[in-house]
Amino acid sequence: MSPYPAALALTLAVEVPLYAVALHAGWRVPWVRAGAIGVGVNLVTHPVLWSALWQVRGVGAYPVLLVAAEAAVCATEAALLAWWLRRPDRLLVVLAVGVNALSVLAGLISASV
Numbered sequence: 001m002s003p004y005p006a007a008l009a010l011t012l013a014v015e016v017p018l019y020a021v022a023l024h025a026g027w028r029v030p031w032v033r034a035g036a037i038g039v040g041v042n043l044v045t046h047p048v049l050w051s052a053l054w055q056v057r058g059v060g061a062y063p064v065l066l067v068a069a070e071a072a073v074c075a076t077e078a079a080l081l082a083w084w085l086r087r088p089d090r091l092l093v094v095l096a097v098g099v100n101a102l103s104v105l106a107g108l109i110s111a112s113v
Helices: 003-027 031-055 062-085 091-112
Strands: none
Touching: 003 031, 003 062, 003 091, 031 062, 062 091
């Protein structure tokens, strides 16, 4: 499997269940819609993130660029969640940060194996 499909698959495997459980439990979003939203935010942000980071791999400042890029992803995903739920809620930012932090951790672990 080439790097992008594997990275997307790992991201979806980590983030979609987390988003689905949190959106269902915390915002009473039906399961199917919660899962679809989890997939949707990732299909918007992941290709852009991957493309940007792929172009700067190997650069000395890569860790700083990764953090900046992930911050932008979290902000974008939180905004998409608020828009799709038609409900601005600061906890959606916390959710996006938590879910993405676990996804990055899974990616770093996967890359080191």
